[in-house]
Amino acid sequence: MPRIQGCDAFRVAMPRGRRAESILVRLADGDGATGWGELSLPDERGGRRGRDGGAAGTGPWADIEHRMGPALIGLEWDRPEDVSGAADLGAHEAAAAIDTACWDLWCRTRGLPLAHALGGTRTSIVTGARISPAQVLETLPTRVNKAIGAGHTRVTVDVRPGWDIEPIRVIRQAYPALALVADAGHAYRDTPEHLEVLEGLDAYGLAAVERPFPADDLAAHAKLQLRIGAAVAPDVGDLDALGAALRLEAGRALHLRPDRFGGLTAARSAHDLAYAAGWDVWCSGAGGFGIGQAAAVALAALPGCTLPSDVSDPAQGPVYVTPPVRSSGGVVGVPLTQPGLGHEVDEARIERLASRRMRLSA
Template sequence: MNIERVELKRLHIPFKASFEASFGRMSKRDLVLVSVYSSDGKVGYGESTSMAFPWYNEETTDTVWYMLEQFLIPKLLTAEITSPEEVAELFAPIRRNNMAKAALEGAVWDLYCKQKNISLAKGLGGEKEKIDVGVSIGIEPTVDLLLEKVEGFIQEGYKKIKIKVKPGFDVEPMREIRKQFGYDVPLMADANSAYTLHDLATLKELDQFNLIMIEQPLAHDDIIDHAKLQKELQTPICLDESIHSVEDARKAIELGSCKIINIKVGRVGGLTESKRIHDLCKAKNIPVWCGGMFETGVGRAHNIAITSLSNFTIPGDTSASNRYWIEDIVEPEVALIEPGMLAVPTGAGIGYEIKEDSVKKFLVHQKSYSKKTTESVG
């Protein structure tokens, strides 16, 4: 593929409104935008999905930058690769740091598809022309405020409503949503590892609300207790934080730890591993969906592409750009083509252009790495 240069840009993008999950509240997105340049003048783009703090997983924006600069970029610039799948193998000896790996591998996938003049979705084997999407709602100060947001997103036609829950903010919000909007609304709960088996009685209460799933109720690294919990619940358990690879998915499925898996591209180390997990789950009749990490349009484009694969049968979290941002860094912005649906881009690569003026507005730091400098350092 003849990759000549890699550029990193750290961006701070303010949310339209702060967002709270069980692990904390956020007011801005802190990310690394990765650009990969080839000798033919084409550029591929990727985006880190880490946060500024190690609350979702062990990675942060600082660790992502460090891993990219010290290990991943030098490996890429000194290797001869012919396809993006080889990047996953190239990075395999480096333990974890999946979000750093995914940011760079995603940029290579975009570049590869642009060189082949095909869409990223087609490059991954996707067949859908449009995808169903849902929305994620954070923990609100009051149930009344939560109900207002739920009503707005129902009116916008989102195909799944995900509610963040934690002990003390779980049964009552679900009861009030069902009371006000009925049982036809596709509803799920996301716990972000806020519970233990000692909370079994509370979790069993959620069965009455006919939820699509309860996402990651127990520890972030657990698949044993989730198997015990799933036997006690009628509601399907979906695993998120516990799944970092196709091997994790295989073990969880064999143990009966879940009935659904959320595939987040950053969490599992990139698009190649995401596709492997998708293929395994399809063979095992486990439906999957694509979770969101507050991505800009770059990351959303990657999510849309992977969601075009056939076993992504549950609406994901890839909502429109205006859900979180006053201003996105791509054009056109990611927008619904009809209620609750996004088009799968057909243009080369991710199918969106970078808005350089917006990138400059949110830029905190940038650095460029070339084959020449890498060779001189190495």
């Protein structure tokens, strides 16, 4: 059986402009093969956090350095699923980075593209985009037009009480055929007033209403789904929550993010459950360094991912993986001629950008 011989972690931030931060994980076997994973750290502007992305002395860095990493060193494994015990030692976000790195390493040692190893059947992914949340009606059509001009065929726009019917009406009036998702960010409640607004949104031919209610109020999601034609997409972050949503018929669409489910292994299982139930699925990646997006591309190649996915990096942004994960005419190719993620990480640049490093070895 192969063994994991090394685990490195790097905390990195964009060198200029938007200071997106990620923790990158690199796993190595005894023959020199490596696999990469990425987790995106939350925006620090919302409040103080510790150096590892959580409260001081906690968070994903501590999960990787003190719990998951040591459990991986010397571990014998035949398949990435065998590493799930180590991934269970920390939060979903850290587990996702470890799990993705395991899949990448395993595929590279066997010469398999990650998309094929997961069961993907697509050679390209149709892309969508999320519009910035600035609540300015006058600029909304221009921002949507920019996304359409880049080839994206689905646009997600944030809605909140008081900012819902009018922005959707403006977009739909300007772009009658555009696939449109309204992301409510848990802002509504199961009240007659809020239900009336959400039902009103349905008149504009939405593809989905995402996260309309608090995640634990699946009954409200089920009630709304009975009243509208658009698919409701509840915010589910694990297989138990998804199973409950399926049983209650609390939606018909799933926004699938590997970091929310704890990695590609659980995300693939979530896809399989949603697909079997007839739900639509779309994927998105997390992080600004290309690795999280590359993993999401592989996941979006699964047959149940029927809606355009958010799986490309900004067209003019810096490049940390080769080839960059970018759409051309609203399409991202699935890398099927190279093993693993299908992208090579610029390790020297990552080393230079790292503000914190960790190395564990057998």
